[in-house]
Amino acid sequence: MVSSEPAPWQGDEGPYGPIGVPLVDLLDRVMATGVVISGDVVIAIAEVPLVRLSLHALLSSVSERLPAPWADGGPW
Amino acid sequence: MSVPAYTAPDETSTLATCAFAVHLAASGPGPFPPALSGHAGGGEPRVLDAGELALIVQSVPAAAFAGEALAERLQDPAELERCARAHHDVITAAARTGPVVPLPLATLYLDDTRAVAAVREREAQFTRLLNRLHRRTEWGLKVTSTPGAQPPADRPAGETDRRRSPADGRAYLDRVRGRQRDREHRHEAAWRAAERVYAVARRTAVEARRLRPQDPALAGAGARQLLNAALLLDHGTEARLRHAIDQLSTDPAIADQARIELTGPWVPYSFARLDEEAATDGLQ
Incomplete structure (x- = not known):
């Protein structure tokens, strides 16, 4: 089984398009970009505990809200 | 920091x-x-x-x-x-x-x-x-184990075991161990399938890296995420990746074990790591 459909958000608005990015995959990336270039206001975002906590909250709510759109051949 | x-x-x-x-x-x-x-x-x-x-x-x-x-x-x-x-x-x-x-x-x-x-x-x-x-983009590659891969047909379920041979404790234990071995073999085969997918897919990429595995709940009941990886591809070469994935997914050795998912194109988040650039600097 494979779900390698054409890129879902390849649209009029450019190669990265606007909508439909699976949140879990997005958080993999947004949350893992852990390089703070000496921001003046350091926020705990990049620190693991907060991320874990938030992700945990998110993932539990995802599995409740959307019963496994991923479990059935991928998000699209 | x-x-x-x-x-x-x-x-x-x-x-x-x-x-x-x-x-x-x-x-x-x-x-x-x-x-x-x-x-x-x-x-x-x-x-x-x-x-x-x-x-x-x-x-x-x-x-x-x-x-x-x-x-x-x-x-x-x-x-x-x-x-x-x-x-x-x-x-x-x-x-x-x-x-x-x-x-x-x-x-x-x-x-x-x-x-x-x-x-x-x-x-x-x-x-x-x-x-x-x-001129490079990131692609996500995920491999998830296929839930409910069937045990071999000659091994009955536990309930049947007990009914069939209540007295023969040794035979019962053998069957239990047999089922355990089957599970381990399936487990191993699934991991091997995922590793093969990663090895083949990364040959189409400029760079590849593993990401933190996603929450098991997302894989669905009985399934496990075997691979969560990111690939950095030159523009225009994604067809090679798709072709490789299509080939892999029709291979029974993989298709029986795992589901492959490709996401993208992404801005190369997973490869835009300034900390690693700094580390490279240190080595020069």
Whole structure:
């Protein structure tokens, strides 16, 4: 089984398009970009505990809200 | 990483500069689409010049982002999603015309001058990274075990075992051990399948890296995520990756064990790592 459909958000608005990015995959990336270039206001975002906590909250709510759109051949 | 000198302002009207991404000044994204609003409550996304580089920023109310405020907000899954998507939207808009280095979610500066100075301090690293990401995109590759792979037919389920041979404890134990072995073999076969997928797929890529495995709940009941990886591909070579994945997915040795998912194209978040650039510097 494979779900390698054409890129879902390849649209009029450019190669990265606007909508439909699976949140879990997005958080993999947004949350893992852990390089703070000496921001003046350091926020705990990049620190693991907060991320874990938030992700945990998110993932539990995802599995409740959307019963496994991923479990059935991928998000699209 | 620790600059606690800043204290949260009392007035809610105080603005801070939120930086999203760095790009080459020469490949600026041009006017942003009007619908692009960045973080809620902030000003319009705009571009700051930093010599050969430029950065996309937005003015945001400091009180909503400073100190604990944002951390608390992000405990709310809906708010986390809004923030992550707002961040991503600005970065993808910036990436339409050239490579970008995405900055972490909510990278904040006291003002524009400080933001520009921070980028200029690392101009050489940013430039090298941007050159490396030029005309390249990231693809996500996930492999999930297929739930409910069937045990061999000659091994009955536990209930039947007990009925068939209540007296023969040894035979019963043999069957239990047999089932255990089957499980282990299936497990092993699934991991081997995932490793093969990764090995084949990465040959189509410029770079590859494993990401943290995602929550098991997302794989569905009885399934496991075997691989969560990111691939950096040259523009125009994704057909090779798709072809490789299609071939793999029709191979029974893999298809019986696992499901392959490809996501993308992504801005190369997973390969825009300034810390690793710095580490490379150290070796030179």
